[in-house]
Structures are given as C-alpha cells and as structure tokens.
Amino acid sequence: MTFPSEPDAVGRDLPRRDGAVKVLGTAGYAGDAPLADAAYLHAVQATIARGRVTALDTTAAEALDGVVAVLTPATAERLASTEDRELAVLQDEEVAFRGQVVALVVADCSEAARHAAALVRVGYARQAHDVELRADRDDLYAPEKVNPDFPADTSEGDVDAALAAAAVTLDETYTTAMYHNNPMEPHATAALWDPAGDGFLTLWDSTQGVHPTRAVLAPLFGLDEARVRVVCPYVGGGFGSKGQPHVNVVLAAMAARAVPGRPVRIALTRQQMFALAGYRTPTVQRCRLGAGRDGRLTALAVDVVEQTSRIKEFAEQTGVPARMMYASANRRTTHRLAALDVPVPSWMRAPGECPGMFGPEVAMDELAERLGLDPVELRIRNEPAVEPGSGKPFSSRDLVGCLREGAARFDWSRRDPRPGVRRRGDWLVGTGVAASTYPVSRMTKSTATIRREGGRYVAEIGAADLGTGTWTTLAQIAADALGVPMDRVEVRIGDTDHPVASVAGGSSGMTTWGSAVVEAARAFRAEHGAEPPDGAEASGAVGPADDRYAMHAFGAQFAEARVHIDTGEVRVARLLGVFAAGRIINPRTARSQFVGGMTMGLSMALHEQSVLDPRTGHVVNHDFADYHIAANADVDGIEAHWLPEHDPHVNAMGSKGIGEIGIVGTAAAVSNAVWHACGVRVRNLPITLDKVLHALEQRPGS
C-alpha cells in the first residue's frame, strides 16, 4: 500500500470541486444533455392495479400536432430479455400495479407528449387486486434471501426458553411507513442511437452508476456492453432510487429507436415517481426482548413482515441489524413477505438498517424504562466482544465512545428519566437516544486509471457523485496516494468511457473506488517512478475485503423533542449525532452527509408516509404538497460530530463510508424523546399529533 499513514489532502476541509458549476447552474444534468432536435417522451399509465389491457385507442393521440410516435405492447419492439419484469415494459398486456406503463407517446415537445398521453384511451379487463400489507395475512412467505444476500431467518440458542426465564421481558410491535426516495432531480434519461436505430446507444441518465446501468440495459436490447455508453457527471440526489435502472431508461432507448435519427428525452413527473422509481416497503416489526435485572439481554427476537411486488421480489433486510448490534446468547430474526399488486420496492437510503433500527431501538428504550436503567447505560451493558453470529472480531467498534461523547455533549447526565414532567412555555420537552450502525461495504469490481497529462495527474473511474462529494474526495485520495498536491490532480467520473466502477450504494463508494484509485497510484509509481513522462498511465483495481473482520460504522443520536401542550404538534428542537466511521476523508462533505442523513431520519420520524389507497392501489399523496418532507423550519439545532477512529482493516484510507448511517436510528431517538416529553410511546411512524393528542386530553387541567 502506498497510502500514507499521515495523509495531507485526506482529512482536510475542502470545498466541493463541483460547487461552483452547481451554484451557477451550468452543471449538466441528464435532462440538460446537449442534443439537437430531441423528441420528448411521456408514459401512459395503468389506472387499474391488476388485470389486462384489452384495448388501446391511440387515434386521438396520433392525430395531435407534434406527435411523432405512439408505442403500445402491440407496436413496441421485443426486448431481448424480459426476465426483469419491472423493466420488461410494453412486452405484454398484463397490468401488475397501478401506474404501470401501458403505452408511450413521443412528440416534438414535452407539453404535446403529455397532452397526447392523456388522449390515449385504454380499456381493461379488471381483476380484483390486493395491496394491503398486514402481519396476519395467511400468504406470507419466507424469501430465499434478503437484500443483498443475507439469509431470511437466523436462530441462535433458545429464544422462547430465555424469554420465559427472563426477569424482564418486552413484546411490542413497531411499524414504519411506506417511503418514497424523492430526490429533487426526477429520474431523467436521454437516448440516442447512432447510426439511426442501430449500432451504438448513448444514454444520458441520472444514475448512481453508469456501468451498472449499462450492464442492465445492454442485454435488454441484445447489445454488447461495448455498444452502449452511459453518461452521468452529476446527479440531483438518488437515495437509492437511481441505484438500479428503472423503466424510464428502457422507455427512452425504445422510443429513440422508434423515431430514427432523433434523440429522445424523458423526465418522470413527481407523481410518476411514486409508481415507477422504487420505494421503501412498509415494515411491521415484532420485537421481543428478555433481560436480567442488570439489563443484560438474554433473548432478542425480531420478526419482520413487509411487502414486495408480485412481478419482482425485493426483500428489505430489516431484521439484519438486530443480528449484530447487541450481545445476547439467544437470538432469532425472521423476514416474511407479502407479494402484492403494488409497484416494485427497491433500495432507499440504508435499506435494512434504516427501518430495522427503529423497532429495536425503541424497544431498548422501553426496556430501559422497565428496568429503571439509563438507556445509554443499557446499551453499553450489551456491548458484544465479537460480532454476534459470525464470532468475528470487529475491525473497530466504538458505539460506546459515541454514546459517551454524545451524552457529554447533550448534558445527558442531568436528565430526569420521568416522562411528561418538563414544560417550557406551551411545550412539553423530552430527550431520547438511539444507536446507529451501518456496515462497511466493498463492491467486487472497480478499476481506476491514472495518467500523466502535462503537469497534471488524471484519475479516471466511472464513479458517481450524487451530491456526496466524490468529485472532491477521490481527488484527495488520489493526491495522497500519488504524493502530490491536490491542485495537480484531476478526477474524471460519471461516464462508461472511464474504467468500470460499481454503483454508489451501500455507502461503498470511497472504500471501493478509493481503493481502486490507491491501487492505480501504486501501480503508476511502480511502473513510472517519481518523474513519469507525459502520457504515462497505469491502472489498479479494488481488491477483496479482509474477511477476518466484521466491519461496521457506529453512531449515537440524541434528540430533544417538544410536544405542544394544546395541539400535540411535535417538533425536534435539537438533534445531535456522534459517529465512529473510520477516517473522515473531507469534514465538509462528511458533515453534509451526516446532517443530511439525520435530516432525512427526522423527516421519517415526523412526516414521511406514502398513503396507499387500498381501493385503487395508488399512493394518494403523490406530490410534495401532500408527501411531507421536513422543511427548513422543521430542522432546528442539528449537529454531527465524529470520533477519531483508526481502522487499518477496512481499506487503505481507513474510511468506513458515511452516506447512510446518518438516517439510521434517528426516528427511534425522536420517538424515545417524544415519550420522554409527553409519556406516549409512538410505535407507528410517523409521529403525528393525532397519536399524542389523547394523552394531552387526559392531562390534569386539560
């Protein structure tokens, strides 16, 4: 390894290299692809949740001025592969969820395309649909694995016997809502075939991974990957929803081939994103805990029920964090799915950990209450010596440090544990804590190339920057790995013309791409020495992870919640997170990731909920007026801190990945604080005023 133990650029608080072009509005997003004579695509969506399309009358749409083409299952090209039924669009007449694409219109302008789409008349043979997730359904099934590759169930020891013998037990059910990723930039794609209709396909797509998108798209159209280029220098947020291509990419490529010689653009509307761009499943989490009087857990069981779609399985690994978080000799986790007539769920920031640290972390607070123990102390008492399950040592684990540092910063030692007894003006005030965790992930495939160009070193890799800071942080890593100042390093990402890179997912970007860059720098110096000639070039690839260790980042989040004494309005006055996430590459972009994650967690705690109407099967509140995301006024004091952590095992840089851990545990900390404020345990997210109002009605003097 050539990476220095005392790096220079890494660890410095540096501004984003892409900041200026974004502020100036000159950064070219997918929708800005410079294409002459582009046509515009708008999708026609099913208005039933299950059945078949029996008639498609496109006459009025085709007659409209400016309409170039209308494609239906009868006229659309046959894809080379229909295995992925989410992407097998317009291949048959079956409708598997409301909002599914049943036709598309291409026109000279987006307004004409949208108007024409509304003129397509669709007839259906309707079947009864089923979109209701309930834990008491009789058709729940155990998936073969949960995302990405964990067993659905685990069992150690004898949970039932341990619960029966425990001095204190808890058995409660917690639910998280259906959530939509809702990046600001919609899913957008432009497609161009050159020469017309054949040969080479170029896609400008808003994606978390240009190479992964290409790897999915090329076989759909029967192409070698070498005949597809995907370009995406900037992404206006993805939160997982752009981690895998959705139907917009297929539609754009299909439509562009149907209008030879013209590029075709599509941008999903906000409403369409609630049916076509993935979402997080609602979850039902039955949590059982058994403990001795000293607070040490003797039994821990988490049984998860969640949904997937009938046409494509996605099993969120909600029960997985409970497998390694705390020590317990007896442990069981299960996942059961209901396959429903709903859109296809997918990744959303911290799949598994985000919902899966809600139930258990509120349960720990409830257990602390029953034991009369401080919730920080309860967690410390249940620290495992090695990773439960695998028995591997942790590469580093400083949950205890995070809890102690956060407690000190939050003045936790002066906390009165009694709920509902603090009032400030018209507000009841309470504080709560919860733990965070996220695994250190390393993808298997990524290569970087480093080349001398004049006085500079150019590092190329098809990585993505979703606003996370990749443009800047990869340059920091490259500079230190080469032993040169930052200003001599240029980074080029976001294009399949660069060496292959993995998806920006699982907080794996820095570990994976950074390791490839470090390897490329090592190879470059080995081949070309300290004074390389112009044009000198070398490549390096990410190596395998050190599987002797269990690798995770940890954190502790503290919240101060206020509940209005009259109205029950819930506000979070302060959020403080302390994280132990290895070496921090860039404090500025890191703080943005932590605070962004915590804000999204606050939003999940208080606001976010996709309301699926069981009568129709669609998300009723499918816009930003009704799907509430925390506004500026909802985010009051918010702080992220981190502990210095040296972990030589995770990767050359010693970094752990920080894009997702910030959203993990926040909702539990807020719920625990709301209980402390007003005495109501809100086990079903979001924490809205109607869920605490009854307790206010019963307060004396009310």
Place this chain on the structure above:
Amino acid sequence: MKPFDYLSPVDAAAAVRSVAGNPGAVFLGGGTNLVDHLKLGVVAPELVVGLAGVLPAEVEELDGGGLRIGAGVSNSELAADRRVRERFPVLSQALLSGASGQLRNMATVGGNPLQRTRCAYFQDVTTRCNKREPGSGCSAIGGWTRHHAVLGASEHCIAVHPSDMAVAMAALDARVRVLGPAGERTVPFVGLHRLPGDAPERDTVLEHGELITAIDLPAAPIARRSAYRKVRDRASYAFALVSVAAALDVEDGVIVDARVAFGGVAHAPWRADRAEEALRGAPASERSYRDAADAELAGARPAEGLDGGNAFKIPLLRRTLAATLRGLAGEESR
C-alpha cells in the same frame, strides 16, 4: 397540457367581457394554483385571460380605519402592510402562515379566496371526484381523509377550502367587491364560499365571468387584539389540519365581543357564529372557551378513512380554539 389561447386585456372590464363571453375561459391571477391544474389536467381551458396589471394593486384607507385591498395586491405585500399588521394582525398572521415566500410573492388577494381544494383526489384525474366531474362520485369518502372536512360536508363532497387568508377575512366581516358583465356588486365574504351540498363543483357564489376587484375590511377595533393559529403536520409549508382566526374584546374579565372563524375543517372558511354567541357575556375562562368550541362543534362529523380518518380534528379544534382565546385574553389583560 391542452393548448389554449392567452389574452392580456386592457382593463378589468375587458377581462370580464372576455371570460363572460366564453364558457371555456378562465382568469389567471398569480397562477399559483391554476398552473398546477393545467399541468395535471384538472382544467383544460380554451382561453386564459391574464390579470397582470389590470387589477388595483394598492391598499386604500376607508372611513373610520377600514381598508380597501386591491385584488392585485400580492399576499406578501398585504401581510407586510403596516396598517394591516396594526389593525388586523389576524390577517397578516394568516397570510404569513400560508404557502412559501415564493408563492406568497405571486399569489394575489383576488385569487387567494378562489383557489381550489387541495383534496388529493380532486387533483388526480384518474380518480372519481364530484367537484371535478359532477356525478362521478367522491373518492375521498372512505379514502385518505386526513385533510378533509368535519363541518358542513355532504355525501357528495368532503373537501375543505385551503386558504388561510380567507379564514381571517371571514372573521373580519370582509366584503368582496365583484365586477361582472352586468356591473359591480358586493358580496359578504362569509357568503362567498358555498358548502358542497349536491353541487360541489361550485366553490363560490360567483357567476362565470365575475371578477373580484377588491376586498373591503370594515373598521373593527376588536381586530387589534386578534390572532391566527394554524396547526399543521410540519412547521412550515403545509395546509392546515385546523386553524382558528379569532379576535377578542374582554373587559373586567368578561368577554364583551368575539370574532371566530375556522379553517381546514369545511368546504368554506367557517365563521363560528355559535361559538361567538356563547362567548359574548361569558367570563374569560377556560370553561367558556371550551363551551364555545362545543357549541360550534356539536354538529361536527368526522370523515372515516385510511389511517384512522380525521376524528382527531374535533378535539384538536376545540383545544386550538381554547388556546387561541386564552392567548388573546392574556394579551388583553397585560
């Protein structure tokens, strides 16, 4: 969206003539609601008549301390007007609690009361809605009713009027000056909006082609002690679950007079006459506030639906009214 013609009339009378003469014509004020509807297909007009520059955009003094607010005044300007803040704080507070800064800069005083319900089903043309398509049915009944009515709804529609400004206007006995093809008329603000009954497609009593040119606020010394309290699901940029506009005159611990209106609970801004009646002459006490709320809410009916429906609005409104009146009474005594 469907293509339409756009007209910039020379004056308000020309605007009225253009719309009155064409059943497919609509007025465009700030566009903060109509433009959404054009994109969503909720409306598909043949002709859009822009009102920029043709409506009065000043706030003028009326005798005795009243104000005449031109329909072209923006929500931001009105909220910031010193006379409004001193004489009618409830109105300024209501305006500032609505929408976002950007939207308030665009939204006009004339357009604000005429904005349409934000019922999610009304705004989604793939669902049935009696307001959008008379006779097609109401999808909200039995659906997602969190933002729906508990007062004055019908079996045909349970939508609520979304405006905050309108709730304050209703409490202040405002009068709406209307220009129509047959000339000018004045409509009391509390009579401007209809309850849905069996014609929920009609939000107001205005005829096609009638244009709001100004809103008059009569002098009201009581309004100097007034407040708007909006309760919503996030701290900013959300429609009211319930809201209360209130003014209170207390002497020697006795309520001499009161003005009360509710928002977020009915198809119209809800002037709470029964609550006002209960308050007049009563002691300024928690008990009186609760009794007043109970008097008004005796006829309230929750809309059952997903996620527990909206029954919470009834205790929430009772508590919000009491808190608002308690706050005003406290202000009086200081």
